[in-house]
Amino acid sequence: MNPWDATHPVPIEKAKEKIERAFPQLKPVQVEPCGTGFDHTVYEVNQEWVFRFPRRQLGYEAMEIERRMLISLEALAFDGGYDYPKAVFFRESEGEDYPYVGFTHIKGHVLTEASDTDLLHQEAARIGQFLKKLHALPANYVDADPDHLLRLSTKLRKKHFYKIAEEAGSVIPQALYEKLENYIIDLNEWENPEGSVPVHGDLHPKNMIVQQGVLTGLIDWGDAHIGHPAIDLSIGYACMTADVREILFDAYGGVDERTRELARFKAAFVMTVLLRYSKDTDDKDVLRWALAGLEKSLE
Structure with missing residues (x-):
């Protein structure tokens, strides 16, 4: 197995279904692929948010670390001159799926x-x-x-x-x-x-x-x-x-x-x-x- 392959893939249809069920305030949900990293599958939602879904265990652990750190930066009103995501949406695990997080979207590539x-x-x-x-x-x-x-x-x-x-x-x-x-x-x-x-x-x-x-x-x-x-x-x-x-x-x-x-x-x-x-x-x-x-x- 390729070490970069997902053990917990979240295709776009599944991501849309999960987000609409967990966060009905975002309906109608428009989902677009936003990239795949080492450990996460990432989707742009309604051109305003970025949702990160862990692809494997390391991704889940990293997501928790990231969420904690970003909440700390926001609480400290940190402004270093560059933007960083703000953790806005969080959903606990469902069945065997990992939790996932929705962040503010930093525009660009x-x-x-x-x-x-x-x-x-x-x-x-x-x-x-x-x-x-x-x-x-x-x-x-x-x-x-x-x-x-x-x-x-x-x-x-x-x-x-x-x-x-x-x-x-x-x-x-x-x-x-x-x-x-x-x-x-x-x-x-x-x-x-x-x-x-x-x-x-x-x-x-x-x-x-x-x-x-x-x-x-x-x-x-x-x-x-x-x-x-x-x-x-x-x-x-x-x-x-x-x-x-x-x-x-x-x-x-x-x-x-x-x-x-x-x-x-x-x-x-x-x-x-x-x-x-x-x-x-x-x-x-x-x-x-x-x-x-x-x-x-x-x-």
Whole structure:
């Protein structure tokens, strides 16, 4: 079975039926496909809402994390300069189906659909300012857990990193693959660093929304947690060249060498995961961005 296949598929007809039954105030419900992520099937409803249905267990867990985090951001009246979804509708599980959530709709399209893989260069300062504000939120007022997954531990993830690279190898040009292989071989093994700030947790091109060539919002907060800033600062390596990256870091308020090392690792790891995903799903858009991102991460 393809690891990206749904164990709990929700086709459009079923989604319409479930939403109309649970939320009659939305009738007549007009449902349009809005994309499929790693863990969710997503539909636009009445051109105003986005409903996310978990496709598998990891999706359900991520949806709960996301809902808690977004409720916290709204309660804190967080405004970092980019839009983020607001959780408005929630439906408990029905039978063997997972619960699902309806969010406000951030207009635009996913960043990976843009042809220019340098598009975020113009956003470097704004992203740095956004992350500075997000990471400054009082962690004790944010409903999020610590980093139980140890996302930045190379001691835990190095072997897995190499395996993912091998599995994605057929879509990676030879020169770039050799560069990636050498990076992994030379990667020191360290424990997960301590972290104490609220983070998005999964900041990459599939989770960013653009409209008319401008970044407008950040979606998919299902990996949000209380962790290390490098988790989010990795976007500087994944989507920016070295000179532009410095603009982001300056806007953030300065980034030490250790945090840079951690952020580079996170970026290279995530871009390699996206390359494996693009190979398995034949997603050419993700492939284009992931190749560009891996190149930037390793430069």
